[in-house]
Structures are given as structure tokens and as C-alpha cells.
Amino acid sequence: LKKRVVITGAGIVTALGAGVGINEERMLAGVSAVGAVKSFDAAGYRGRQGGEAGGFRAAELRNLDPGRLDRASHLLIQASREAFTGAGLCDRIGREPMLVALGTTLGGMLSGQAFHREALQRGLRAARPSLLSDHLAVCQAINLFREFGIRGDYRILSNACASGANAVGFGFRSIRSGRCAVALCGGYDTMSEFTFAGFNSLMVVSPGLCRPFDLNRDGLVLGEGAGMLVLEDLDHAVGRGARIIGEVLGYGESTDGHHMTSPDPSGRGAAEAISRAFEDAGRPKIDYINAHGTGTTLNDAVEARAVLCALGPEAAGIPVSSIKPMIGHLLGAAGAVEAVASLFAIMRKTPPPNINYETRDPECPLNIVVAPNERRDITTVLSNSFGFGGSNASLILGEFK
Amino acid sequence: MTRPVITGVGIVSPAGTGGGGLLEVLAAGQSGLRSSERFPDLPGIVCGEMTGFRPADHLRDNRFRRVAPNSAFALAATAIALKEAGLEDADLRDAGRTALFTAITHGALGYTAAFHRELTEGGPEEVSPIHFSESVLNAAAGNCSICFSLNGPVHTVLGGPEAVVKSIMEACAMLGEGDIERALVGSAEELNEISLLYYARFGRSGLSEGGGALVIEKEDGPAVSDPYCYVAGGASECNPADPDGALESALYSCMAAAGAALSDMDLIVSGSKPPVGLLPEGAVCADLTPLMGDAFATGMLWAVALSAAALKSGPMPQAVTGREAADRPRNALVWAADKAGNAAALVLSRYM
Numbered sequence: 053l054k055k056r057v058v059i060t061g062a063g064i065v066t067a068l069g070a071g072v073g074i075n076e077e078r079m080l081a082g083v084s085a086v087g088a089v090k091s092f093d094a095a096g097y098r099g100r101q102g103g104e105a106g107g108f109r110a111a112e113l114r115n116l117d118p119g120r121l122d123r124a125s126h127l128l129i130q131a132s133r134e135a136f137t138g139a140g141l142c143d144r145i146g147r148e149p150m151l152v153a154l155g156t157t158l159g160g161m162l163s164g165q166a167f168h169r170e171a172l173q174r175g176l177r178a179a180r181p182s183l184l185s186d187h188l189a190v191c192q193a194i195n196l197f198r199e200f201g202i203r204g205d206y207r208i209l210s211n212a213c214a215s216g217a218n219a220v221g222f223g224f225r226s227i228r229s230g231r232c233a234v235a236l237c238g239g240y241d242t243m244s245e246f247t248f249a250g251f252n253s254l255m256v257v258s259p260g261l262c263r264p265f266d267l268n269r270d271g272l273v274l275g276e277g278a279g280m281l282v283l284e285d286l287d288h289a290v291g292r293g294a295r296i297i298g299e300v301l302g303y304g305e306s307t308d309g310h311h312m313t314s315p316d317p318s319g320r321g322a323a324e325a326i327s328r329a330f331e332d333a334g335r336p337k338i339d340y341i342n343a344h345g346t347g348t349t350l351n352d353a354v355e356a357r358a359v360l361c362a363l364g365p366e367a368a369g370i371p372v373s374s375i376k377p378m379i380g381h382l383l384g385a386a387g388a389v390e391a392v393a394s395l396f397a398i399m400r401k402t403p404p405p406n407i408n409y410e411t412r413d414p415e416c417p418l419n420i421v422v423a424p425n426e427r428r429d430i431t432t433v434l435s436n437s438f439g440f441g442g443s444n445a446s447l448i449l450g451e452f453k
Numbered sequence: 454m455t456r457p458v459i460t461g462v463g464i465v466s467p468a469g470t471g472g473g474g475l476l477e478v479l480a481a482g483q484s485g486l487r488s489s490e491r492f493p494d495l496p497g498i499v500c501g502e503m504t505g506f507r508p509a510d511h512l513r514d515n516r517f518r519r520v521a522p523n524s525a526f527a528l529a530a531t532a533i534a535l536k537e538a539g540l541e542d543a544d545l546r547d548a549g550r551t552a553l554f555t556a557i558t559h560g561a562l563g564y565t566a567a568f569h570r571e572l573t574e575g576g577p578e579e580v581s582p583i584h585f586s587e588s589v590l591n592a593a594a595g596n597c598s599i600c601f602s603l604n605g606p607v608h609t610v611l612g613g614p615e616a617v618v619k620s621i622m623e624a625c626a627m628l629g630e631g632d633i634e635r636a637l638v639g640s641a642e643e644l645n646e647i648s649l650l651y652y653a654r655f656g657r658s659g660l661s662e663g664g665g666a667l668v669i670e671k672e673d674g675p676a677v678s679d680p681y682c683y684v685a686g687g688a689s690e691c692n693p694a695d696p697d698g699a700l701e702s703a704l705y706s707c708m709a710a711a712g713a714a715l716s717d718m719d720l721i722v723s724g725s726k727p728p729v730g731l732l733p734e735g736a737v738c739a740d741l742t743p744l745m746g747d748a749f750a751t752g753m754l755w756a757v758a759l760s761a762a763a764l765k766s767g768p769m770p771q772a773v774t775g776r777e778a779a780d781r782p783r784n785a786l787v788w789a790a791d792k793a794g795n796a797a798a799l800v801l802s803r804y805m
Contacts, residue, residue, distance in 0.1 A: 096577040157589065159611070167647075168569035176494075176650055184651050188558075189590075189611045194793050198693050205690050207619055208611040210557070210590040218608065222623075229630060249572050250585030306549055307598045307607040313586045321604060324549060440586065441595025443607065 061139025061282030099257030103275025103380025155215030159189030212439030217387025264345030275380020302333025308442025345374020461538030467501030501661025501746030526664030661746025665754030686710030
């Protein structure tokens with residue numbers, strides 16, 4: 053018998069701020085936190101904008117030394133503490149086993165980048181080895197376990213920009229099949245010049261505004277942050293009197309098997325992930341789609357094609373938006389942060405707007421949400437994530453009833 | 454209940470490249486470790502380099518000639534494993550019924566370093582897009598999915614040796630829950646100056662590189678015949694506060710999952726030393742690292758692949774056990790643990 057999987061806690065750090073409250077308010081109001089990149093000199097790049105979490109310095113730590121922690125760990129721990137606190141789990145951590153499922157694209161890349169620069173400038177033997185340790189994603193997972201005294205196990209999934217959604221999906225499946233009762237799931241990634249230069253070299257970064265699904269879209273903007281959810285078996289959550297803020301209804305994943313950095317133009321792979329999630333959730337009525345919506349010419353057209361292929365022509369009327377123009381593309385964190393944004397839409401009955409959208413593209417015949425703070429009857433949300441390597445993941449979240 | 458069985462193995466290692474038959478090569482005791490030829494700045498360092506490896510020997514598809522070495526190792530190992538499983542010509546684009554799990558510790562170290570060098574020394578105009586796209590951690594898995602036309606779940610699982618056990622556990626769970634018909638589990642690592650020097654600082658030597666792959670199917674799968682062994686159970690745990698406790702807990706959870714006792718294990722394979730008294734005396738213990746080197750997650754995959762081969766046609770060669778074993782084992786325990794508190798264990802059993 054499949055167990056119901058409910059959401060009892062959420063945590064988020066983005067360029068809009070640290071915390072559910074500030075992100076909810078600003079996302080639903082359509083506030084953009086994208087601006088000129090400040091953490092490195094971006095003057096030589098095609099695109100110079102980004103969603104840096106500039107106001108976020110360090111996580112609140114109880115057991116670890118903040119000065120010795122890489123930024124990726126800070127982001128992850130901050131979002132996790134908020135999720136644990138919201139779930140009322142802080143006093144119970146370590147008393148029962150917990151699954152931790154993390155998604156990241158490049159782990160502690162800021163540390164890795166610093167190591168490589170030291171090695172190039174001072175010689176390999178003079179570069180600090182601790183930077184290399186921090187580069188490995190395992191380091192952030194171990195820091196998380198140490199900070200909270202977690203007992204259990206973890207998985208780190210690195211499926212490019214689908215990683216965060218995959219991590220939530222992994223936690224969902226593990227609880228639903230009875231393999232664990234509680235899971236902390238989500239994703240994190242930092243802004244680094246390595247990724248910035250990489251995406252610029254692929255010519256997918258916008259020199260201006262990110263405007264998903266718009267006829268004149270010309271690329272993505274990068275961002276950083278973390279999004280974490282506490283998922284629980286319904287009986288476990290009810291048994292401890294937890295406040296339930298949502299439910300994971302379905303998950304689907306697929307792979308294009310087409311190209312390393314370009315999606316299959318037919319949209320078949322992405323449609324397959326959406327269809328699997330839709331079937332997995334029992335074919336519910338979808339009230340809102342939180343799109344992957346990167347703002348690149350091909351990605352958005354493929355996503356529109358996939359949505360219509362998987363859900364039928366009536367899907368053209370479902371409200372759709374991408375939050376990436378407000379916070380940037382958070383890579384491995386994107387799917388998890390967007391799952392949190394989907395919860396906002398359900399809890400506040402308000403979808404976040406697709407800011408910067410001006411001109412309808414016939415290749416993207418979807419009902420794009422433009423107005424901020426517009427109330428709608430939203431109880432079920434589809435959230436899509438697609439990534440390099442042809443990774444596709446879709447989550448369906450719902451109001452808890 | 455239908456059990457998950459290993460039907461194909463692929464090994465690309467400095468000690469040899471091939472399928473389960475590599476067990477016989479290891480019996481000769483020829484080590485793949487020698488003084489480095491590729492890294493002149495590190496004179497005298499002993500490691501397991503893949504010299505003379507030609508991806509074209511294993512792949513007909515030439516779209517992957519520019520991929521990073523770790524992707525090339527993964528592709529070759531997967532091709533070998535699929536061939537062993539009788540699936541080399543199978544259409545794996547089978548409505549998502551084939552999954553791939555790839556365990557990665559470091560990824561494409563060479564391309565990553567090259568991209569940093571280009572950026573630091575030449576600026577944004579000088580960076581190579583392929584050095585970026587091939588250095589993402591899921592590049593090896595992505596290339597395998599493209600090469601072998603996979604459209605089911607494809608996951609890159611990050612970590613050390615325990616990531617292989619986690620990958621196998623997830624593959625078996627998805628098979629058991631009916632989500633997929635078969636799973637490929639792979640791993641690949643490559644050497645470069647940075648990893649060699651970094652780990653040498655911590656006294657870790659004899660590093661190596663290569664790839665490995667397993668094909669896991671349900672025992673009643675349509676193409677299954679004469680499998681290597683079945684996967685009886687696995688477990689993993691993380692406890693940074695008590696690494697020995699994590700290992701003990703993982704071992705006992707693994708035994709519970711396998712429905713076995715530690716005393717049932719007649720082959721124990723690991724590159725680590727267990728705490729005194731934890732494992733049964735009398736079992737044949739094997740350590741592959743003197744012959745194959747320490748290839749992080751990939752080393753664990755080699756250990757699983759060769760244990761599977763020993764269960765089918767063993768015994769495990771004396772060159773890696775240090776003692777003569779009369780017969781092929783019935784149950785093999787493959788385990789790994791580290792000081793950070795990661796621990797994982799897997800039981801493979803003779804297929805009958």
C-alpha cells in the first residue's frame with residue numbers, strides 16, 4: 053500500500069532573501085532580485101546580471117565554526133534549519149533515522165574555484181587542500197549531519213538543473229514505499245565565476261532581462277540559493293501533531309538521450325516526465341504550472357510543446373509562470389526552490405508572476421501569468437525541471453486535504 | 454519474490470579491461486600500479502594509469518571522441534557489461550524501463566582544471582564550452598544515456614565508495630517496485646595531478662582510474678540467463694559522530710536486508726580495515742587495491758563486479774586474498790567506510 057507523503061516544513065534562501073516569509077511575499081508580488089553581478093568582475097561577459105543572494109552572509113550555526121564553512125554549506129544549512137523549525141522537528145533530530153536527499157550541480161564550486169586559482173597563481177603544492185575537500189558535495193552533506201546531529205543516511209543526486217526536483221522525488225518515493233518515515237529533501241548551488249563563464253561560453257546567458265516564454269527572450273540569468281522541504285509519511289506527521297502545509301502527489305522522471313546541453317526539440321523526453329508525474333498523481337486537475345522556464349529560445353519552446361503533449365490541448369489554459377526572472381536559474385537548487393514556490397501558490401492561492409513577459413510567442417502557446425498577487429483557485433501544481441544530460445523531472449504538489 | 458540479479462559486468466582498469474573473465478587475469482597477480490608516466494611534475498608517484506586505453510576498441514559510436522576520460526571509461530565499461538548481458542544490440546529506448554545510476558566521486562578532473570586554467574589565464578573569451586559541459590558531474594551519465602539511447606531515470610549519485618552501494622540499492626528498489634525492467638549501475642574516475650597530490654598529502658597513495666558497470670535485472674527478465682549472482686541486500690548509513698558505529702549499523706542492517714548473518718559470509722571484500730572483532734574470523738578477505746589501485750567510487754564497483762564473478766566462477770584469486778581458497782564463495786560481503794562517518798555494505802549471493 054502506498055503511503056501518503058506530506059510536507060511539514062520548508063526553507064528557502066534566494067536573492068530575494070532568506071526565509072519563507074520574505075520569499076513568499078516578494079515572489080507573489082513579482083519583485084526582481086536580479087542585478088549586476090558583484091561577487092566577481094563580470095565585465096567581460098555577454099550577460100552580466102545574476103541573482104546573487106548578496107544579503108545572505110552566513111547560516112545560524114550551533115555546532116560548526118562559521119569561518120570554516122564553504123558558502124554552499126551555509127546556504128544548505130540555513131534553508132534546512134528553517135525547514136526543520138517549521139516542521140517542529142528540531143528537538144527530534146537524531147532520535148530517529150532520517151533520509152537526507154540533496155540535489156546539487158557542482159557542490160562547493162566556490163571552494164573548488166579558489167583552489168584552482170591558488171594552484172595556478174602559487175603552484176599546486178601551495179594551494180590549500182581544505183578548499184578541495186570543500187569542493188566535494190559530500191562535504192556539504194557531512195556538514196549538514198554534523199550541524200544538526202542527524203542520524204540516518206543521505207543521497208546526493210547531481211543531475212544538472214533537475215537535481216533539486218530529483219532529490220524531492222527521491223524522498224517522496226522513499227517515504228511512499230515505506231523505506232523511511234521522514235526525509236529532508238532539496239537542493240543548493242552557489243553563484244561562481246566557473247558556472248557563469250561556462251553558461252556564457254554556451255551562449256545561453258541573456259545580455260538583458262530573462263523573459264521566459266516571451267517572443268523576444270534571449271537567454272537565462274544565473275542565481276544562487278537553496279530550497280529544502282521536510283517530507284513525512286502522513287501517519288508519522290499526524291502522530292506527532294505536525295502542521296501539514298502540503299502534499300506531494302506525484303513524481304515523474306525521464307531522460308532525453310539526445311544531447312549533452314540541448315533538449316530534444318520534439319519535447320518527447322520532457323513530456324514523458326510530465327506524463328509520468330501526472331499518472332503517478334492519479335491524473336489530478338492541474339491548477340497552475342511552475343515552469344522550468346529558463347528564458348532560452350529552445351528550452352521554453354520545448355517545455356511548451358511537452359506540456360501540451362503530456363496534458364493535452366486544454367493545458368493551454370492552465371496558468372503558467374517561471375520564477376527565474378526574479379531570482380535567476382539556481383541550477384541544482386532550482387527544482388527544490390520552485391517546489392517551495394509552488395507551495396506558496398497553493399497556500400496563498402496566488403501564482404508568482406512571470407515578470408518581464410511582454411510579447412506572446414506562437415511557439416509557446418501557454419497561459420502565462422503576468423499580474424502579481426492575483427488570486428486563483430490553486431490546489432494542485434505541476435513543477436517542471438530539466439537539465440544538461442537530458443535530465444527531466446516533474447513534481448506534482450497539492451493542498452493537503 | 455523476484456530477485457535482482459547481476460547479468461553483466463564491465464571493468465576498465467589499469468589491471469585489465471574486460472568482463473567477469475578479468476578474475477582470471479587477476480589470478481596472475483600482475484598489478485596495474487606503476488610509476489606515473491603522465492605526470493612529470495610528480496616524479497616517482499605510483500598510481501594506476503589507463504595507458505593504452507582506446508575507447509574505439511569498445512564503442513562503434515564516434516560522437517564521443519572528445520568526451521572527458523572519465524566519460525570514456527564509463528562508456529567503455531557500460532558497453533562491455535551490456536555485451537556480457539546479451540544486450541549489446543537491444544533497444545534500450547524502451548519506454549523508460551531501463552535506468553542508469555552512475556556513482557561519481559570527482560568527475561572530469563582534467564577538463565575541470567583545463568576550464569579553470571583557461572578562465573584564469575585567458576579570461577572569458579578563452580574558455581572552451583566543451584570543457585564546461587563535460588566537467589559537470591553528470592556528464593558521464595549523460596553521455597551514457599545518449600550513447601545507449603536510455604530514456605528512463607538516469608541519476609548521478611555523488612560520494613565515495615558508498616555511492617556505488619547506494620546506486621545498487623536504488624536500482625534494486627526500483628526493480629522491486631516495478632518501476633523499471635533493468636538497471637545499469639556504473640562508475641568512472643580519472644586521475645590528474647591535483648588528486649594525486651591532494652591525497653598524497655593525507656597519506657593516501659596508489660590511486661587509480663578507470664570505469665566499471667553492472668547490468669542488474671529481475672531474475673525472471675526476458676533476456677536473463679546464467680546470471681552472475683543475485684543482490685541479497687544492501688545498506689548505507691552516515692554518522693559523522695561515530696564512524697565505527699555507522700559501519701557496524703550498516704553491516705547489521707545489510708545482513709537484515711539480506712536475511713543472512715555475518716557468519717554466512719565466506720568472502721569479504723573491502724579496501725579498508727574493519728574495527729577489530731567486527732567481522733567473522735575465518736572468512737576469506739580480499740583487497741583489490743594492491744592490484745587495481747584506489748579508484749574511489751569506481752574501486753567499489755570493481756569490488757562488486759569481481760565478487761559477482763567469484764560467486765559465479767570463483768574463487769577470488771589468491772593474489773587478492775593472500776590465501777588459497779578452495780571453492781567459489783556462496784555469499785560475498787562488499788563494504789566500505791570512511792572517517793567522515795560514511796558506511797555501506799552489500800551482500801551478493803550465489804545464484805541458484
